[in-house]
Amino acid sequence: MRESLYTVLFARKVNLLLIILLWIPLCHANAELVQTSLSQLSASLEKNPKQTLNKVEELNQLFLHPQPSSRFWFELKVIEAKAKTKLGYFDQAKQHLYQLESYLPVMGGFRDAPAQIKLLQAQLALKLNDISAGLLLLEQARDLVPKEHVALRSDILHSLAWALRYQAKYSEAEQVIKDAISLVAPIEDKARLATYYNQLGVIYDYMGSLQLALRFHERSLNIQRQLQNQQGISNSLYNIGEIYRDLEKYPQALQHFKQALEVDKALGDPIHIANSHGKLSQVHLQLGEIPQALSHSQEGIELARASGANSDLAWQLSILANIYVTQGALTQALVTAKEALTLAIEAKAKRTEHTVRIVIIEIWLAQSQYESALSEIEWVLELPDIGTSYRATLYRYQAQALQALGQYKYAVQSLESFIESRTQLYHDLDKQQALTMQQNVEFIRQEQALKLIQNEQALAQATLENLKLQRGMGASLLLCFMAIGIYIYKRQKQKQQFVELEADMMAQSLTQKNRLLADVSHELRTPLAALKLTVEAMQHNIEPDPVKGFVKIQKKISHLDNLIKDIYQSAQFDNDAMVLDKQPVDVSILLQEIVEEFQPMYATKQQSLVFSEEVDSTLFELDAARIRQVIFNLLRNSHFYTSADGQTRVTLKMNKKGLTISTEDSFPGVASEDLEKIFERLYRCEGSRSRDHGGSGLGLAICQQIAQAHGGSISAAHSALGGVAITLQIPHQPQD
Template identity: 75%
Template sequence: MCVRLIVLLAFIFVIPSVHSNEGQLDKSLSELNILLDQDPKQAIVKVSELNQFFIHPQPSSRLWFELKIIEAKAEIKLGLYQDAKQHLYQLESYLPVMAQFIEAPALIKLLLAQIEQKQSNIESSFTLLEQALGVVPKELVVLRSDILHSLARGLRYKARYREAERVVKDAISLVEPIDDKARLGTYYNQLGVIYDYMGSLQLALRFHEKSLKLQRSLKNQQGISNSLYNIGEIYRDLEKYKKALLHFKQALEVDKSLGDPIHIANSHGKLSQVYLQQGEIELALSHSQSGIELARSSRSNSDLAWQLSILAKIYVAQDALSQALSVAHEALSLAIAAKASRTERTVRLVIIEIELVQGHYEKALVDIEQVLTLPGIGTSYLAKLHQYKAQAQEKLGEFENALHSLQQFIEIKAILHQDLDKQQALTLRQNVEFIRQEQALKLIQNEQALQQASLENLKLQRGMGVSLLLCFMAIAIYIYKRQQQKQKYVELEADMMAQSLTQKNRLLADVSHELRTPLAALKLTVEAMQHNIEPDPKKGFDKIQKKISHLDNLIKDIYQSAQFDNDVLTLDKQPVDVNALIGEIVEEFQPMYATKQQSLLFAACTNNTLCFVDPARIRQVLFNLLRNSHFYTSNEGQTQVSFESNEAHMKVTVEDSFPGVAEQDLEKIFERLYRCEGSRSRDHGGSGLGLAICKQIIRAHGGNVGASHSEMGGVSISLYIPFEETRSGS
């Protein structure tokens, strides 16, 4: 009861004094608007405190109206869209008695349109913005500029960048004469985003830096976050990932303090992209999941589609291609439903990447042609599409088409560089024009010293002529160097294709040789038995059986290696006690090693020995390594097998004693059909593909192999396989 009495007294005595001092009222509202940009949560608290002065709605009160608008803006910033809509609809119902507030109809439509944009309802927002433009009075240039800014944002979502650029420049032209720094900072940031999407990184960075400078001078935390976010995106495009991470992390911290779920989700998404490009998959997945959770809770289909496209790329990096494709198709459905053209193209590119990794090259070509028919494709998107097209055509053996697509890719890249050159030349001309105008102003201000000024002007013009000449020479040299780089790139592409063809021919020749040698021996033995030259028929049949077995093993190894190359051989992963598996294999090899008086030892692991692997393939790898070690290690030699593990991966090492391998051969022993010089050259009937297949099997498990000199005098080969959570499929 006492509290209500105090509120009533405040209403009776405080409100009249507020209305009697409009300057004080404007100051209070201005401070509240600043708080709205810096801390929307605190702004809602302050508005709630002031709303206690009003027992009932007072649509005729300027203070009540302004507080409702600030409350709705704060709720939009915090993602409380339904609450904001409720307050705006309430205001709209009072419009017949709010005629004195000439900005009210347009302002309410603008805020409702911003909510629709936040929820990816772009078409609805266009309708509301057109209505707002129709009712905003001409003298309210600031409100008109805000409407144009929101319209530019919607056009940007629809990938209509040229229209968006024109509209946001119109907004800037309205507020530049009144030096509205807060809006200029916001509009510069919007223009920077548009230029970034258009591929004009130089212009984008310039406007983002102008925006950041203004936002810092105003201490506008949300504006600072937006600028940091967009500058980080440019650094990501330029592959300067450390700078990109620094900007995105700062943006995320500011976004968390302000509480806008969409902004927080977007910062998580950008951090996920950078960590993925740096190969830090776990960090990328963590940020991606955070972004997806926030986007789902905000019911923004466009933002959720973009977040899911990032998750799909992470699954590709983890070789979980079926999951990647499923997530990508979900993202595509959401982007199409939201009519988010840019997000749709981004998701379609991800699907094409997945199809290329899966080896579905014909399907990828169909999807590429479909994307090429979409309107408003940027130059950088177009270049990437032709690059993917060339890759698919090469894999399908369509080399002429692949070469044509590669040429289109190079030409588009050249156009991008030419655009950059034009932008630099335009900047140069603008600078020269600025100098000329500045000099003309000085001449007007110094009419009394006309002769001296004329002389100085002449000197300046001569200097400008020389400067221009030097600048144009520099531009010509730059263009010449660019053409040289382009020519070198083309030559490099040709050399790479020639090297690839040479490697294929060499591999075919080696395979032919490997098959010819046992076939020739087999033929001689058969002919010897046919003409009764072989004195011991049983021994002859044994030779034939041995050669046939050798041929069979060689063909099996070649076939298995080809299966790994084409990604058609799947793994049957299951939880395996690796200690027990290695122990069984070592026990099986003991009799073989005893024939050469060799010792075979096994140092078991004392930590976690359960790993998610394909036991048959791991057995094949260890069989090849121990067989090689037995054949190539001298009599009475020693072979040591050790197994270690930590939280991240397991490590299996097989090392032996003399003889070893030359330094130049260590990096090549995993190549197919490679022969070492000296005592470890292949003379034991192997196919020459064993170590290559070992490497392919370990890489299929997500691991790696390496070879080094052993302290025992021979070779040490280490296998690294990451631990995985037990799951049902691979």
Template identity: 45%
Template structure:
């Protein structure tokens, strides 16, 4: 597909669209194709500057995704240098975006902010509508830089600005939701974090954005890890790593390895944890990303704590701290210091532990929840050393911070209530204003209405006449409809009587013939003749009983004796009774393993009647050496658990038209079948009546075995 598009050099829009798709799913291929296109004369800066610039831009983006940062920096620097800000402001802004992206990969937050703000300043005098996508990218990078500095207020502010400008651009919209979700997660608002991550994931699934899918899976995995749901976290991080490795972005691959290491460590699998984390350290060192390397090393230090090698853990954590401080990565520094505190506690090094606690408490990004935990640890340390006074003071600070935390939570709740009250107040004010305008309009309308009183009376009179006329028509229609319904009911009653008499006539005729043969001593085998008589009498008795039961269901006479019952036990009893009949035919009766304790509120005898009728139907109509398959299971129907009984058989099958009539009284799909095989013709109709009386549903459809499948759905108690 791509080669066809690129062959059409005159269609630049299609070329760019195809390149964007490849950039998300296969950056290596996008890099090669963009480099080939750049060699063509019609994509030179003189003939088509936009295409030439965009191809260089795509090459740099692909190189960033593949970790080829030096090559990307050369292109970004060249594009920045050759474009004058007064003449080519937009091109220069796009070049600063590339430089900001590269700075972000190297964890240089100051450079990210400087370049992002420079790009936004260049776009101030440009058409906002045309450049909103570029602005969204710059705001997104600004948000990322503030998040790295643990300034979540500014991070959220710029992420929301990026979201507003991304409307209509699905990939950027998904990225913004994902970014906001990460900020809420870091801020401790898990509910809002999951909401935005799910929005991002759904958008990325629609657009098949593989890298975006990986980001969403990664961040949802983080939330599951923080919630202690480690198997779910492991599943999401593994999926993210698989996508990252297929795309080849070392930045994302390293992060996924680090997160897998954290989860394995929490699960006690130290060997796997160390393998993943060391792989992540190797990649981050190769990328020259000190902040990411420091984070990976803090994870490795925790691995050595778990192994009991505390000296090694302390050495690695100190190296990580130096990297984080030099990179000015405040959040990473906070993470490393927490690891150092854990190491000091494990070493029983009280002085070091207190030092780290003081430093952590002095850091602006240490939240109230962390602060109260640190004060609690401090109080414990003083108590163990016998300094009761300092222990009391630390405990007092713990209580103060705890009160402050509760106050903060209460304030947040009060703010939400106040916002809701303000919204209601504004709605009431708006409603009052609308009423005042409506009153003024009513006064104007009243003057107009006074001039039209005569016309109004005429219209009212005409309306009364028309109402009377239409009412007479409606009465006539109702009378016609009633007559039609009576005629239909009479026709259905006559048809039912005809069907009943027809069904009775056949066994009665056979019964009469057998009696006459006996009466005139013509029948050679008297015992066999009496057997036929008894058989026909039993058939008549079954038919009359079925007709009676069907009539009772129609008239709502039968009262169900519902009680909690184990459906598996009821089904097993009936199947055991039927096995000899199936073996005699012969016909295979297969039942799936039944679930234990499947309790449902049913009338046990009526439920058994459903199974008996369905098995009788299958036994009668399935060819010899055929198969009947029975199963009982719990299924999810739109979030509601239901019990599903399934009876499927082999050939012969039925058409769609025949299946739609199969629950009608006395209906037989094949009129040539013997009525001895067909039973009363009411079994399936009675099944449907019993199921409906239980508030369930029954359907018939074509079976994979070649015959018919009946499915009965009942609500679980």
């Protein structure tokens, strides 16, 4: 044991001697070598803050006393403050920055020092969820930073965007982080670009633009992998996992959050570790895995309490409250949610506060405390910056509470407000999709115009070269001019044809968009008109039975919800935002399960539903959830549209070419001219198969999009049974 102690002491002396020997030439080295050494420490800070802090503490032994006139000493202190903040040593970091600020009067040679210290103090305040202090310090830093220090100015903007995002001011945060990106893009600072891309992705995620969010997170992740920045990789994995969670892709989300947690544990930042535990808890809760959710939630809460970050602790407690609600422990849920609300208000965390208040309202409704729920709802509705979706949820809960108290007149008014909010939400979504379509068309037009200009330039260059080669040759020159003239004529003609074709395509695209908007407006108008009549009847006490009136309203609201959901899903396919989760699936078992589920429904109309197969192997790689959606749509349509005592047959065939699933039903059928149109959005057939059964009119269009996403097709024909035969074909995908 003693020999081991001597060995350790000897090793420490040797390390110190080596540092001194390395420092002697460094003191006489030029500024470029010193800057290189500091850059290496900064890079190490992002990859491994623990190791960096150890290196800085070893180098600090070279200075017996503070040397504020030394640039190397000052930069070491800055890196030390950053490392302590990252590792959660907040009290040490705060004291360290106060001491560093006291040396500012003798740092006249470092023009960036005041701004840099203010930025570090602001970042520490933001870590502790003191947003007001953080914003004040950031404004001071922005006023102090010299113009030539571009990287430092961009860092200040990045922290400012974080604070604005924290306050739910997403549009302002988006503009600020874009300004930061414009500063570092010309100097090709990859480390900062990756960090700023990640921040922009989070902002787009909160704004609901998941496709843009995923694009910028993937950009950030690619750069972080090139730089081998473990903390950056963890941040990107965490945020991509959050997008998968929003898309209800829980297995992928779980995988990303688990990997992020492992990296966070290796790096040691307690806040990041707690956040990863919180996200894992949310995903396990959504998967119904309560023990795992509770375990991760408790670990996240313990770390958040130890760090003293009230906002993070409030968020962690809101997750625990949701778990208690799922378990039916409403008293525990309410106590936990109230603690979370107090912490969120103290931290001025608006997004977390809104989330917690919704949880509290849900608990009071479950406990039949309708007066308390109404009081909370009315108070929250007066708050600023309440989103349309959040407001619609509050109106819905308000109507539920008023109905339970028998205040039907006011309940009807709340339902009207709910319908108005949902309609506005759909209108905003429609405007966003129309703008995206317009931007895509404009981008294609500009791209094609650029190609035409490039072709013309290439043609002009070729003409000039031909003229040089043929100079002095009269007959050959004449022939050359004729050939060039003919070529130019044909080229111009082709150009004109191409422009006309492009204009036709753009006009067709806009026509389709306008037709879709008109069809959607028509589809929404019918249930809204019925809702309005029922609401007015109840409002003027014409409806004899208020309970039946509410049942009618709920049915129409469900119809509207289904329509909006189908429109949104169809738009996701158009924008390539829907990702298939392909796995080897036993198709025979899948179809048998679906047929068994539909047997009770078919029995209500004395209809027969049979399944047959002609296969050697039933395993096929596809997205089982999406194919289930297709078969559900087909069997639902067949049940509704086929006459009583009719029959429906489901057939599965699989061979070397691929997979074929067909559904055939009996009378009535569809006219020949309608067979090719039934897959169009919102298309309604004339005749007996056009009755309204509460569908959105998008079911078959979505089926076609799912088939095409699998590389297959879906078609309709007349059935030998007297109805319609619909065939889904998916070819085998080539192996990579």
